[in-house]
Amino acid sequence: MRPLNARDSAAPPRRDPAPSRLAYRLHRLWLTPLFRALLRVGLPIVALALAAGFYLSDQARRENLQAWLAEQRRAFEQRPEFMVRLMAIDGASPGLDADIRAAVPLDFPLSSFDLDLDAIRSAIAEIDAVAAVSVRVRPGGVLQVAVSERKPAVVWRGQEEILLLDGTGHRVTALMARAERPDLPLITGRGADRAVPEALALLEALAPVGQRVRGLVRMGERRWDVALDRNQRILLPEDDPVTALERVLVLDGSTEMLARDISVIDMRNPERPTVRLGPGALEGLRMINMIELEEGTANQ
């Protein structure tokens, strides 16, 4: 019988076209889709992760890498096209302009990456005289600040200080003295700043006696008194003060009530307007009454 085992025979075996069992199995494994995906995607990822992990396992290398990254980042940010050289402020009076520049202390030139526009915007918006602000970096390296200023509407004499308020009652700026803004009406009293729109409506209604108005006084944080010269006062109700004031003015138009010696016109109860006479008028009234009394007894 011929040797069954090819290894025992001296002649080298002929090349076998058949794949070995191992080659066959490996080929089948390679044709398995999951294995293939694992090898083609998973293996490179794992190898890269291992290489990166090995490289970063050294502290010095890690620091070098961080420093290099920071340097690259800084160099990029410092490129001239990103630099901001000046700040332009639109719509602000010279005083406000100075205030804004003081509130946003930036020393130009500066990279636009270092500008925190939100912080700048809120810093400017915190200035009382600023109603609205928009901040942007304009091409050409200009930090453009567009401001709309608050318009002072009234002077409020508060407890400690004299303030300018705008139409909504927001503080615009502080004044050293009332005389600095004689053109604006004066309001006073605690809580007056919270009712400025109402005060403005009243002041508008008071236009016919404009010269005589000295100011409005907020009473008890709920209603207004109109202070006129000659120490006259109009006490207005809490509700619908403008109508009440208009009634007083109509009365004034027909009877010239305000020109008389009346110290207080009390409109707090609209059903029952009351007037308080001045001291001279009271004396006169009493004398008239006495005379009428005497005449009456004489006639009897």
Next chain:
Amino acid sequence: MTELYSRQRAMRNMRKAALQRGVIAVLDVGTSKIACLVLRFDGPERLAGEDGVGSLAGQSTFRVIGAATTRSRGMRFGEVDTMSETERAIRTALQAAQKMADQRVDHVIVGFAGARVRSYGLAGSIDLEGAAVSEQDVAQVLAACDMPDIGEGRDVLHAQPVNFALDHRTGLLDPRGQIGNRLSVDMHMLTVDGTAVQNLLRCIKRCDLEVAGLASAAYVAGISTLVEDEQELGAACIDMGGSITSISIFMKKHMIYADSVRLGGDHITLDISKGLQVPMSVAERLKTLNGGAVATGMDDREIIELGGNTGDWEHDRRTASRAELIGIMRPRIEEILEEVRLRLDAAGFECLPSQQIVLTGGGSQIPGLDGLAARILGNSVRLGRPLRVQGLPQATTGAAFSGVVGLALFAAHPQDEWWDFRIPAERYPARSLRRAVKWFRDNW
């Protein structure tokens, strides 16, 4: 019997699983070559025609994506002779096919010609209980067939019901739902040598593959080569392989008989080798290039160099005329065809309405064979080539590949076999539940 039933059933389930995955391989293990196709199933047919008939008679559900052929090794008469060699040859074919398909294949349907096929006709009948025939009745009538003595160590390869008869009406293809009193069935059973099949299955298993079906080469060559009317009216397919010539007779689209002659192309080669004193490889080349079945006057003048490398000038310069070669081949071809004739006569082939004979297989490519076969087998002989299937490479469309193409068709549309029907309830081996119920009824 139930063991076979469960094994065949397991193979059917494997085939279903493979179809679900979409890729299956078919492997034709022959004596001279091993052919492997990798099929991809794309689900429902995309090329369906408008009139309800699919293209290629519904066979276009799959596409061949890998094909490989290799010389067979370690096979004799269609059976495994040297297992390691056969395994290597199967591995070669499978790896090449997988490489072409670029896809891994786990399920394979195997066809083989050897293992001494033997064909039996079975009949069975039952009285129907209900009015209409149910699936259960079909299973019962199939189980009622009397089992012939198939011999020790033989296995059933195919068991196909070929005809149903209901009372006096016969020739029913599907009796289900019809009304009658007595249902009878004719079944065709094909048995093979069990050990040969076991050896082949072992080779496949050593290649890490799951067997999803087994088929006889005679059967699959018939379904790929015979056209529809031939299958319907009656025809014989003669697959002339390397060392086995398989015969299958089809009638009404069912195989009704199969047999094999243990003679084939290798015997012709051997005769040439002996007669002309040349090595087998040279003889094979002479047969395929210069062979023929009918000699003419021209062939006397055609001189063939036989060659040789012994160093002896006289020996290496021998020549033979083509007529001599044909003279060696012809008696062997006649012998094969006469053997086939005997088998056909034994099967009663002359009683069929149409007696078409189709020659296929590698051996059928000998020039002049059809004329010779017509003289021996009968007038209506033609040479058959396998059905065209999608994606089949040009190199594998020849007559030698009718077996593997037939396996592909078999994989796509297997015929209903006995084990595709449910086991009749009373045949279940696990009767314990019923017995338990009976015990309860008797004792309580």
